[in-house]
Amino acid sequence: xxxxxxxxxxxxxxxxxxxxxxxxxxxxxxxxxxxxxxxxxxxxxxxxxxxxxxxxxxxxxxxxxxxxxxxxxxxxxxxxxxxxxxxxxxxxxxxxxxxxxxxxxxxxxxxxxxxxxxxxxxxxxxxxxxxxxxxxxxxxxxxxxxxxxxxxxxxxxxxxxxxxxxxxxxxxxxxxxxxxxxxxxxxxxxxxxxxxxxxxxxxxxxxxxxxxxxxxxxxxxxxxxxxxxxxxxxxxxxxxxxxxxxxxxxxxxxxxxxxxxxxxxxxxxxxxxxxxxxxxxxxxxxxxxxxxxxxxxxxxxxxxxxxxxxxxxxxxxxxxxxxxxxxxxxxxxx
Amino acid sequence: xxxxxxxxxxxxxxxxxxxxxxxxxxxxxxxxxxxxxxxxxxxxxxxxxxxxxxxxxxxxxxxxxxxxxxxxxxxxxxxxxxxxxxxxxxxxxxxxxxxxxxxxxxxxxxxxxxxxxxxxxxxxxxxxxxxxxxxxxxxxxxxxxxxxxxxxxxxxxxxxxxxxxxxxxxxxxxxxxxxxxxxxxxxxxxxxxxxxxxxxxxxxxxxxxxxxxxxxxxxxxxxxxxxxxxxxxxxxxxxxxxxxxxxxxxxxxxxxxxxxxxxxxxxxxxxxxxxxxxxxxxxxxxxxxxxxxxxxxxxxxxxxxxxxxxxxxxxxxxxxxxxxxxxxxxxxxx
DNA sequence: GTTGACTATCTCAGCGCTAACATGTTTCGC
DNA sequence: GCGAAACATGTTAGCGCTGAGATAGTCAAC
Numbered sequence: 201x202x203x204x205x206x207x208x209x210x211x212x213x214x215x216x217x218x219x220x221x222x223x224x225x226x227x228x229x230x231x232x233x234x235x236x237x238x239x240x241x242x243x244x245x246x247x248x249x250x251x252x253x254x255x256x257x258x259x260x261x262x263x264x265x266x267x268x269x270x271x272x273x274x275x276x277x278x279x280x281x282x283x284x285x286x287x288x289x290x291x292x293x294x295x296x297x298x299x300x301x302x303x304x305x306x307x308x309x310x311x312x313x314x315x316x317x318x319x320x321x322x323x324x325x326x327x328x329x330x331x332x333x334x335x336x337x338x339x340x341x342x343x344x345x346x347x348x349x350x351x352x353x354x355x356x357x358x359x360x361x362x363x364x365x366x367x368x369x370x371x372x373x374x375x376x377x378x379x380x381x382x383x384x385x386x387x388x389x390x391x392x393x394x395x396x397x398x399x400x401x402x403x404x405x406x407x408x409x410x411x412x413x414x415x416x417x418x419x420x421x422x423x424x425x426x427x428x429x430x431x432x433x434x435x436x437x438x439x440x441x442x443x444x445x446x447x448x449x450x451x452x453x454x455x456x457x458x459x460x461x462x463x464x465x466x467x468x469x470x471x472x473x474x475x476x477x478x479x480x481x482x483x484x485x486x487x488x489x490x491x492x493x494x495x496x497x498x499x500x501x502x503x504x505x506x507x508x509x510x511x512x513x514x515x516x517x518x519x520x521x522x523x524x525x526x527x528x529x530x531x532x533x534x
Numbered sequence: 535x536x537x538x539x540x541x542x543x544x545x546x547x548x549x550x551x552x553x554x555x556x557x558x559x560x561x562x563x564x565x566x567x568x569x570x571x572x573x574x575x576x577x578x579x580x581x582x583x584x585x586x587x588x589x590x591x592x593x594x595x596x597x598x599x600x601x602x603x604x605x606x607x608x609x610x611x612x613x614x615x616x617x618x619x620x621x622x623x624x625x626x627x628x629x630x631x632x633x634x635x636x637x638x639x640x641x642x643x644x645x646x647x648x649x650x651x652x653x654x655x656x657x658x659x660x661x662x663x664x665x666x667x668x669x670x671x672x673x674x675x676x677x678x679x680x681x682x683x684x685x686x687x688x689x690x691x692x693x694x695x696x697x698x699x700x701x702x703x704x705x706x707x708x709x710x711x712x713x714x715x716x717x718x719x720x721x722x723x724x725x726x727x728x729x730x731x732x733x734x735x736x737x738x739x740x741x742x743x744x745x746x747x748x749x750x751x752x753x754x755x756x757x758x759x760x761x762x763x764x765x766x767x768x769x770x771x772x773x774x775x776x777x778x779x780x781x782x783x784x785x786x787x788x789x790x791x792x793x794x795x796x797x798x799x800x801x802x803x804x805x806x807x808x809x810x811x812x813x814x815x816x817x818x819x820x821x822x823x824x825x826x827x828x829x830x831x832x833x834x835x836x837x838x839x840x841x842x843x844x845x846x847x848x849x850x851x852x853x854x855x856x857x858x859x860x861x862x863x864x865x866x867x868x
Numbered sequence: 869g870t871t872g873a874c875t876a877t878c879t880c881a882g883c884g885c886t887a888a889c890a891t892g893t894t895t896c897g898c
Numbered sequence: 899g900c901g902a903a904a905c906a907t908g909t910t911a912g913c914g915c916t917g918a919g920a921t922a923g924t925c926a927a928c
Contacts, residue, residue, distance in 0.1 A: 206676075208913095208915085209914065209915065210915095218877075218878090219878050220878095220914090220915080221877080221879080221880095221916075221917090222876085222877060222878075224916060228916090231875095231876085232876060232877090233877090234875085234876060234877090237876080249672070249675060251651050251652050251672075252652055252914085253593070253652060253654065253913085253914055253915070254589075254653050254915095255589045255590075255592040255593045255598065255653060255654060255915090256589075256593050256883090256913070256914035256915040256916085257914080257915055257916070258883095258915090259587070259589040259590050259882095259883050259884065259885085259913090259914080259916090260883055260914075260915040260916040260917080261883085261915080261916055262883065262884095262916095264589065274614040274615075274617055274618050274621070275614070275615075275618065277614070280608040280609070280611075281608070281609075283608055284608050284609065294649075296632065296634070298630065298633075299632075300630070301618070301621050314585055315588075315628075315630060316630075317585050318585050318586055318587060319588050319589060320587065320589060337583070338583070338585075341583060342540075426816060427816060427817055427820035428816065428819070428820045431820060456817075456820075457820055460820055460821060460822050463797075463822045464822040482760060482761060482762065483761055483790075483817060485762070486760075486761035486762045486790075486791055486794055487794060488794050488797045488798040542883095543884065543885065544884080544885095552907075552908090553907065553909080554884090554885080554886095554908095555885095555886075555887095555907080555909080556907060556908080558885065558886060562886085564886095565905095565906085565907090566904085566905050566906060566907090567906075567907090568907090571906080571907085586884085587884055587885070588885095589883085589885090590883070590884035590885040590886085591884080591885055591886070592885090592913095593883090593884080593885070593886090593913050593915085594884075594885040594886040594912080594913055595885080595886055595887075595913085596886095596913065596914095869928100870927105870928090871926105871927085872925105872926095872928105873924105873925090873926090874923105874924080874925080874926100875922100875923080875924075875925100876921105876922085876924100877920105877921080877922080877923100878919105878921070878922095879918105879920075879921090880918095880919095881916105881917095881918095882915100882916095882917095883915090883917100884913105885912105885913085886912095887911095887912095887913100888910090888911090889908105889909085889910085890907100890908080890909070890910095891906100891907080891908070892905105892906085892907080892908090893904100893905080893906075893907095894903100894904080894905070894906095895902100895903085895904075895905090896902090896903085897900105897901100897902090897903100898899105898900095898901105
């Protein structure tokens with residue numbers, strides 16, 4: 201081995217005076233190894249600073265220790281939180297995540313999926329149920345394990361982990377009705393991209409309808425959710441419908457923006473106008489009045505998904521749906 | 535090819551009636567190919583749904599289209615934003631990022647680095663200059679390109695992209711002094727983990743000292759930054775030092791929390807107490823009074839790092855430092 | 869003392885692809 | 899119309915590792 205060559209199994213084997221295969225078995229802790237041999241190999245690895253080449257390993261064993269992760273976005277803090285859960289669950293294993301960002305674009309998801317599959321991952325974690333036909337076909341053909349996160353309101357390919365957004369919306373409606381609110385408004389964001397916001401909206405409407413109520417006014421910002429969008433969209437909604445007593449927001453980002461609008465406009469939150477969000481983000485709970493909202497457990501979703509996937513290396517016959525549930529956070533704004 | 539076999543180059547080659555090598559060249563767009571051959575191969579790939587095996591490719595060419603990314607955390611929105619910049623710059627290339635999270639732990643960084651290097655990445659992107667000796671050695675031996683992000687206040691291994699946090703702290707001090715503030719307080723978070731917060735603090739103190747001033751009071755929360763920590767730590771600081779007229783926070787999360795405290799405690803922001811943050815997060819600008827702070831351009835840092843790294847596949851002799859700079863956001867809180 | 873079971877190790881082929889070189893075929897200047 | 903350059907493709911030898919089986923050596927049971 202010259203000075204500028206990266207050491208390989210062969211170098212380690214030669215130095216330790218054993219065969220390459222033995223070194224390989226020591227590294228992977230597979231098969232019986234004499235204690236003396238193990239330590240001799242360990243010393244050789246240490247001496248050379250040997251790092252196994254996973255590309256070679258993966259090629260030889262036709263399977264990698266990779267988990268492909270497809271997220272729609274990183275700007276929305278919700279997805280980094282899911283990713284944290286994934287990282288946490290993988291931390292004690294030899295697996296590594298490989299992340300792609302789709303920008304809520306099913307076509308891009310398809311492209312990224314195909315480049316992830318090129319690494320022969322053990323599993324793919326993706327978001328929601330909206331995939332192109334080609335994406336479904338690739339996932340089927342590859343026969344890797346697949347988890348679809350966030351949502352459980354449809355039939356998964358393999359495993360789904362999340363919560364029922366329809367039920368969450370419904371629970372929001374019930375909660376507010378029970379507290380005496382009757383004149384409802386809704387402030388949302390682009391739900392073509394965010395199908396789950398739409399499901400919550402549907403659940404909300406159903407709860408209202410069952411109670412003989414309807415939305416008095418609604419407005420959706422045509423773009424991704426953000427604090428500023430929430431602030432401005434609520435302002436705009438109130439110019440058209442000043443008599444509402446509660447506003448449901450598509451999520452906490454929007455709701456926090458709504459709170460800021462009230463602050464600036466001198467609207468007394470809850471007494472004059474109740475605010476309700478979704479997600480249970482830290483920022484909402486740090487407000488002078490903690491936001492009334494629903495906690496959606498993103499970290500748990502990511503963690504659970506990994507655990508379920510690693511339970512079994514091959515796709516079982518039965519599809520699995522894990523409901524991570526949600527809690528209503530009472531807060532002080534509704 | 536039986537029904538349940540994944541197609542390989544050989545299958546494509548056979549179907550298209552050319553050699554494997556020709557298929558490989560079509561895929562990689564390398565060398566001259568007759569238009570007719572190209573389309574015939576393309577059709578065969580399409581028909582079989584062939585996806586190249588990157589492990590094999592990477593093994594054969596001893597180099598992968600991977601970029602290893604080491605981030606200290608995903609909870610702090612700043613790092614997902616850097617990652618977005620990285621993704622954005624890679625979107626038009628064939629490269630893919632592979633992300634590890636270190637939790638601000640240099641030992642963990644070392645472990646993750648070694649498993650990233652096992653994939654023979656083209657480059658490694660990491661954060662700051664705090665690495666273990668072993669980490670430095672691995673990076674040196676592997677001879678991959680290395681970018682160290684966020685900070686430029688030390689000598690990089692290869693490329694550094696970021697801003698001078700010392701200067702940013704200094705600029706904060708100058709800005710506030712010019713606006714007439716004299717009685718300063720500081721609210722921070724754990725700076726053992728976040729060395730850059732420390733540098734900003736040092737810069738701030740220097741500016742004060744040059745103006746014949748000192749910090750009247752300071753308090754550091756013993757943990758990561760958060761809105762709630764900012765709120766509570768400011769509250770605590772003010773019980774000890776009620777006469778200060780400006781507070782500098784270690785970052786925007788903390789400052790927004792401070793703003794919330796003022797809101798609850800009836801303190802008139804700016805008139806009674808000026809608040810200043812760092813980062814220029816959206817949330818700060820969505821407040822009823824936009825936060826006075828410094829914009830740190832995280833997206834640009836990630837994007838620039840990738841661009842610099844891809845300029846040249848091998849490490850140049852000269853170390854490169856790219857200053858992405860910062861802007862003071864006037865805001866309304868100071 | 870032979871058999872079988874177990875332990876510890878080795879040998880060897882091959883995973884799917886690419887680099888380097890070899891070969892054959894046009895094209896074009898003069 | 900000939901040689902050189904440019905083009906288009908084929909052949910071959912691995913990249914570094916792992917899986918399957920082969921090969922010894924050890925020990926207990928009969």
